[in-house]
Amino acid sequence: MVSVATWNINSVRLRLPIVERLLQEEAPDVLCLQEIKCQEHQFPAQALADLGYTYQAIHGQKGYHGVATVSRLPMKEFSRHDWQDNGEARHVGVELTDPAHQGMVIENVYIPAGGDEPDRTINVKFGQKLDFLERMTRWADKVDRPTLIVGDFNIAPLESDVWNHKQLLKVVSHTPLEVETLQRFKDAHGWTDIGREHIRDPERYFSWWSYRAKDWKANDRGRRLDHMWASPELAKQAGRHWLREDARDWEKPSDHIPLFTEFSL
Template sequence: MVSIATWNINSVRLRLPIVERFLKEEAPDVLCLQEIKCQEHQFPAQALADAGYKYQAIHGQKGYHGVATISRIPLKEFSRHDWQANGEARHVGVELLGPGKGMVLENVYVPAGGDEPDREKNAKFGQKLDFLGRMIGWADKIDRPTMIVGDFNIAPLESDVWNHKQLLKVVSHTPVEVDTLEQFKQAHGWVDLGREFIRDPERYFSWWSYRSKDWKVNDRGRRLDHMWASPELAAQAIGHRLREDARDWEKPSDHIPLITEFAL
């Protein structure tokens, strides 16, 4: 069995204690982190190696964004795509070399897209759609078993948000974003693993705003984090779960970790 986890950690140095807690409690084989918010030389590589995760692929930048994949099993860096087309560190791909050998694991942090869902009024929204457009072109050419995980910053289904009607004009759940993400899905025939195991319309959120004073009572969540796989790889998935309790840990991220297990 191979277990893969993903988590937008919102500053890995600030939240290193809860990363270490998660690794101790869940012991995934691989953890993909987004929004590490540090340069590669600032990444807590030794602390995570001491926790058993000595295989690492880090793509960082100063203060913002950044992704890292850490593993207990051997891997090698496979790719770095600049889907933002401006040099931002938002992707790193690895190939597993131990258990799960040959599997490609892509770790991505899709731009949030700003506040106004109009590319004419908000350049960030246009950048988000263009980012996804480049991902679509890439996905169309994939020729091997691949998994893509991370913060997609889109909640595609009505049941992926706390209130579908209220969020239709809110960035992350607008029809144009949902349609573009569906184009990405179709470009490779991706299987949405989360919704294979937690079936629509069952409640499934991965993010709650810091602005909500009591996130559990209000429960205004959205499913922004995803784990998708090529059909042949998805067929080997045997479990999927999320650690919603992590949203209550000390100095929590606004996202929670997701874990998928494969019988590889």
């Protein structure tokens, strides 16, 4: 078995204590972090190595964005794609190299949020988000390995992925145009949405709650922005899938929670 976790941590240095807590309590084999918000030399590599995560692939950037994948299993960096086409650190891919899991590729991605207005003619960031997804789609059409792509997609595609479908139809992250664009990416390689294989639509499934809500739990205006999607052959080996919603209540929490999937390889 190999277990993989994904978490938009929203500053790994600020929230290192809860990263350590997660690793101690859940002990996933591989942890993919987004929005680490630091350069590679600033990443708390030793602290995570001390917990057994000695294999690390870090794609950092000063103050913004950034992704990192750490593992207890032998792995090597596999790829870095500039799907943003401007040098931002939003992707790193790794390949597991130990004999038991050799060949599995894990792509860790942080898709742009897209700004506030869902109109690329007045909002450059929204256009960049759509273009990012189109570049990912062209890449997905050529994927030929057992691949898991995880991270903060910044899109909640289903009605049950948001607290109120009708109210959010014109809000970036749930607009029909974003959902259609993400669907094209899904179709390009026949990805399986692992989360929704286990937590079936229309069951509530959120991974993000805004910091603006004084009581996120009572308010419960969540969205499912974080995803774990597997290529067809790998999807058949997916077992347990779970999330830690309680992490949204930990000290100095991220506005996202971690997701997990276990695979039998």
